[in-house]
Amino acid sequence: MKTEITFKIGGQQGEGIDSTGEVLAVTLMQQGYQIASYKHFASRIKGGHTYYHIRASCDKVYYWGDTTDILVALDQESYEHNISAMSAGGYVLMATNQEEKVAEADGCTVLYVNFTRLAEELGNKIIRNMVALGAAAYLMGLHYELFKPLVEKKFLRKGQALVDLNISALKAGYEHVQQLGLSPFQLAPVQSQDQALLSGNEAFAFGAIAAGCRFLSAYPITPASEIMEYMKSHLPKVGGVAVQAEDELAGILMAIGAGYAGVRALTSTSGPGFSLKTEAIGLAGISETPVVIVNSQRGGPGTGLPTKYEQGDLNTMLYAGHGDIPRIVLAPSTVEECLTMASLAFNLAERYQCPVIVALDLVLSLNKQTCPDFRAEHFEPIDRGKLLSEAELEALGEFHFKRYRLTEDGISPRAIPGQRGGVHPANSNEHSETGHITELPEMRQAMMNKRLGKLTQFKMRGYEFIGGEERSVQTLFVGFGSTRGVLTEVVKDLQDQGEDAGLAHIKVLYPFQAEGLSELARQAEKIVVVENNWSGQLAGLLAKELQIGHKIHKICKADGDPFTKADIMQHYHQLVKEVV
Amino acid sequence: MAKLKEFKGDTPTWCPGCGHYSVMAGIQRACLGLGLEPHQVAVITGIGCSGKVSEYMRCYGFHTLHGRSLPVAQAVKLVNRNLKVIAAGGDGDGYGIGAGHFVHAARRNVDITYVVMDNQIYGLTKGQTSPTSRQGFVTKTSPEGAGEREVKPLELALGAGASFVAQAFAGDIKRLTELIQQGMEHEGFALINVFSPCVTYNKVNTYDYFKEHLLDLKQMEDYDPHDLAQAYATVLERQGLVQGIIYKEDRPAYHTFLTDYPDQPIAEQNLVRDDARLQQLWSEFK
Ligand SMILES: Cc1ncc(C[n+]2csc(CCOP(=O)(O)OP(=O)(O)O)c2C)c(N)n1
Ligand code: SF4
Numbered sequence: 001m002k003t004e005i006t007f008k009i010g011g012q013q014g015e016g017i018d019s020t021g022e023v024l025a026v027t028l029m030q031q032g033y034q035i036a037s038y039k040h041f042a043s044r045i046k047g048g049h050t051y052y053h054i055r056a057s058c059d060k061v062y063y064w065g066d067t068t069d070i071l072v073a074l075d076q077e078s079y080e081h082n083i084s085a086m087s088a089g090g091y092v093l094m095a096t097n098q099e100e101k102v103a104e105a106d107g108c109t110v111l112y113v114n115f116t117r118l119a120e121e122l123g124n125k126i127i128r129n130m131v132a133l134g135a136a137a138y139l140m141g142l143h144y145e146l147f148k149p150l151v152e153k154k155f156l157r158k159g160q161a162l163v164d165l166n167i168s169a170l171k172a173g174y175e176h177v178q179q180l181g182l183s184p185f186q187l188a189p190v191q192s193q194d195q196a197l198l199s200g201n202e203a204f205a206f207g208a209i210a211a212g213c214r215f216l217s218a219y220p221i222t223p224a225s226e227i228m229e230y231m232k233s234h235l236p237k238v239g240g241v242a243v244q245a246e247d248e249l250a251g252i253l254m255a256i257g258a259g260y261a262g263v264r265a266l267t268s269t270s271g272p273g274f275s276l277k278t279e280a281i282g283l284a285g286i287s288e289t290p291v292v293i294v295n296s297q298r299g300g301p302g303t304g305l306p307t308k309y310e311q312g313d314l315n316t317m318l319y320a321g322h323g324d325i326p327r328i329v330l331a332p333s334t335v336e337e338c339l340t341m342a343s344l345a346f347n348l349a350e351r352y353q354c355p356v357i358v359a360l361d362l363v364l365s366l367n368k369q370t371c372p373d374f375r376a377e378h379f380e381p382i383d384r385g386k387l388l389s390e391a392e393l394e395a396l397g398e399f400h401f402k403r404y405r406l407t408e409d410g411i412s413p414r415a416i417p418g419q420r421g422g423v424h425p426a427n428s429n430e431h432s433e434t435g436h437i438t439e440l441p442e443m444r445q446a447m448m449n450k451r452l453g454k455l456t457q458f459k460m461r462g463y464e465f466i467g468g469e470e471r472s473v474q475t476l477f478v479g480f481g482s483t484r485g486v487l488t489e490v491v492k493d494l495q496d497q498g499e500d501a502g503l504a505h506i507k508v509l510y511p512f513q514a515e516g517l518s519e520l521a522r523q524a525e526k527i528v529v530v531e532n533n534w535s536g537q538l539a540g541l542l543a544k545e546l547q548i549g550h551k552i553h554k555i556c557k558a559d560g561d562p563f564t565k566a567d568i569m570q571h572y573h574q575l576v577k578e579v580v
Numbered sequence: 581m582a583k584l585k586e587f588k589g590d591t592p593t594w595c596p597g598c599g600h601y602s603v604m605a606g607i608q609r610a611c612l613g614l615g616l617e618p619h620q621v622a623v624i625t626g627i628g629c630s631g632k633v634s635e636y637m638r639c640y641g642f643h644t645l646h647g648r649s650l651p652v653a654q655a656v657k658l659v660n661r662n663l664k665v666i667a668a669g670g671d672g673d674g675y676g677i678g679a680g681h682f683v684h685a686a687r688r689n690v691d692i693t694y695v696v697m698d699n700q701i702y703g704l705t706k707g708q709t710s711p712t713s714r715q716g717f718v719t720k721t722s723p724e725g726a727g728e729r730e731v732k733p734l735e736l737a738l739g740a741g742a743s744f745v746a747q748a749f750a751g752d753i754k755r756l757t758e759l760i761q762q763g764m765e766h767e768g769f770a771l772i773n774v775f776s777p778c779v780t781y782n783k784v785n786t787y788d789y790f791k792e793h794l795l796d797l798k799q800m801e802d803y804d805p806h807d808l809a810q811a812y813a814t815v816l817e818r819q820g821l822v823q824g825i826i827y828k829e830d831r832p833a834y835h836t837f838l839t840d841y842p843d844q845p846i847a848e849q850n851l852v853r854d855d856a857r858l859q860q861l862w863s864e865f866k
Contacts, residue, residue, distance in 0.1 A: 030866075198865040239840075239846060243658070245651065255655070256655075257655030280645065287642070382853065416847060417619070418848070428645055
């Protein structure tokens with residue numbers, strides 16, 4: 001019995017690889033398995049190698065794994081690309097139009113099957129993928145009947161005939177391989193559980209709606225577009241509005257407008273768009289307008305690698321803009337956290353009246369993971385901060401409401417347009433307490449102190465310790481974002497090999513939360529910062545914030561693809577050799 | 581009923597004689613004319629001498645970034661239908677750095693009024709050439725005369741699909757007020773381009789110049805503002821030197837195209853989490 005299994009289907013883009021992978025992933029999720037998946041694709045609509053990699057496990061996983069137990073290769077390229085990553089004893093289902101046969105290669109069994117012919121015999125070669133999926137299902141020890149509910153959900157709208165066709169395709173593939181007499185894998189059974197399968201983008205968008213976000217404005221860009229697409233179809237259901245803006249500047253400015261007018265507002269983008277938003281981040285900062293900005297990082301700079309992954313925008317998110325800007329930068333590391341951090345982000349934006357930037361990355365944004373069903377306790381209760389009611393405003397009785405009142409904690413009570421008694425100008429110029437332009441040195445200094453000072457009270461646990469009970473370890477790994485999945489497993493493997501290792505995965509990038517982390521860093525012999533960018537931007541941040549530059553070892557990769565576990569292990573062992 | 585003084589904010593620092601004083605007065609009087617109180621109005625401005633109108637008036641205001649008043653203003657209106665939303669700024673602000681937003685705001689047709697104080701020069705940065713400076717116009721940045729053909733705001737607005745296009749003159753405050761008020765009454769995007777002389781840096785396009793050259797469309801008996809072809813023809817023939825409502829189209833505003841757009845302003849909705857509704861959305865991931 002295996003407690004987990006990995007599956008990969010590869011072929012040409014536009015061939016339905018995605019939807020086939022999806023059908024399997026959802027079915028496994030419905031059976032109760034935990035899923036981590038990874039989609040590989042190129043920046044073109046049709047053609048080009050693509051694959052969908054699924055890891056199904058009895059335990060929680062956030063990484064899709066280095067190896068493949070079952071590979072469905074719908075073309076030669078998929079075979080060549082992926083054969084080296086097969087696990088010993090694995091199966092390859094290789095599409096062929098020639099002789100069908102079973103062969104041994106690279107320690108696994110290769111079945112050459114004419115999926116196209118099988119599909120055509122059923123009357124439509126379009127269902128070739130489903131035949132292949134049926135074949136793979138047999139090898140996985142999954143009965144094709146298990147797919148029925150999902151196939152119905154997907155195709156019933158288009159008629160019973162299509163449902164039947166798909167089921168018969170699954171059955172044909174299943175039985176075709178069954179009669180070869182190979183022994184399928186046995187996946188340990190699990191209790192079915194209440195869970196869902198979703199991507200980081202979907203999770204964040206759903207979380208935002210749950211958090212009371214009622215306005216989104218954005219401009220399409222990979223890999224952030226789904227956030228806008230989700231909002232376009234679902235925000236109206238909760239009384240909100242989503243606007244596709246003319247560019248990223250309008251995207252954030254509209255969100256700022258909505259935030260100023262009292263609505264929880266979001267804009268979503270990726271690197272090039274984030275760069276364009278820079279001036280407006282300053283506007284939100286100085287005018288103390290709440291707004292949430294999601295930046296799903298991709299390979300930069302310029303247009304860079306539009307469909308590839310990188311964590312290269314960290315510095316930009318921390319420092320973008322001229323002058324000193326109050327801001328908060330959060331970094332979820334799993335799909336579940338995308339969900340929960342959304343509510344945190346909107347609360348912080350209103351509590352501190354400043355822009356909150358949420359750092360996603362392509363891997364997190366686009367790939368699906370299982371999440372337990374949402375429950376109220378996943379979300380922070382909505383906290384609108386110092387937003388005054390009309391009655392409270394009336395009680396102040398001010399003709400010129402002091403929107404930027406200098407308060408002890410630096411956060412001023414807020415009024416929104418439409419409220420009698422709160423009339424004021426908000427301002428991107430330096431201003432007095434009433435919001436009117438001033439250049440008086442004392443007022444300028446007081447306002448700077450207020451805006452930048454308000455975040456000094458910001459205290460949160462800034463990281464999650466992974467690798468058992470939190471304790472000081474000899475080797476402390478540090479990362480942020482989607483590397484969490486692979487790093488968790490690296491640490492576990494090293495522990496299994498007898499090393500004293502742990503992971504501090506950073507969740508709050510700014511204002512940097514040193515508490516706890518500085519202790520861990522001080523006591524560690526080696527600090528290994530693993531990140532997907534060229535220069536080691538997180539390492540730079542840690543060196544600055546924790547004064548531990550001399551102890552830091554960097555493992556960086558900026559080739560567009562995520563780390564595999566083997567990658568990190570290899571770098572790590574290299575590094576240990578050099579250090580000794 | 582509110583009084584004019586309730587709409588007065590900070591003391592302006594504009595040069596004596598600047599056209600922007602009249603434009604502000606026009607906006608204030610239009611608000612009074614419509615029976616509005618300061619808290620029911622939001623004036624969203626860009627940057628420039630013109631942009632300061634949001635703090636010289638007393639109402640909800642947002643003095644944003646150079647060229648960026650329109651996106652902010654549109655969002656304010658979309659989330660709060662109860663507000664009268666006015667975007668305001670200069671010609672540099674609106675037709676230079678913010679030209680992209682202008683074109684899209686016009687075609688999007690959100691129900692806001694956009695007042696552009698067109699002085700054909702950059703005032704706040706002390707006299708450089710602006711997109712509406714006539715070709716050949718001499719400034720510090722065009723010592724040999726501006727090389728580019730000027731932007732023509734009315735033609736641009738008509739071409740972009742603005743559903744209300746008007747032009748006014750700071751020297752005729754009565755007419756200016758009337759036009760701004762009509763723009764505010766129009767349901768959809770309304771442009772009021774106002775010739776607002778910069779007495780400090782523009783010695784060509786002066787009050788006298790406009791008094792001499794402007795034709796009021798009221799004087800054209802057969803002028804029909806619903807006739808797009810006539811609007812173009814008149815603007816071309818008069819080289820843009822007209823006053824009045826140039827074009828008016830009764831076209832549904834942007835929000836009417838939005839699915840389930842709520843009657844109650846979004847900004848006034850109570851933010852309680854609706855778990856049943858969320859459950860429904862969540863089930864799509866199962
Ligand atoms: C991004 C940016 N670029 C440049 C400026 C400098 N700037 C301020 S106002 C202005 C021009 C204003 O001209 P106009 O919009 O015609 O308004 P006026 O001052 O004439 O009323 C410029 C270029 C700025 N504030 N921001
Ligand atoms: S510089 Fe020109 S536009 Fe600016 S206040 Fe003076 S007259 Fe008005």
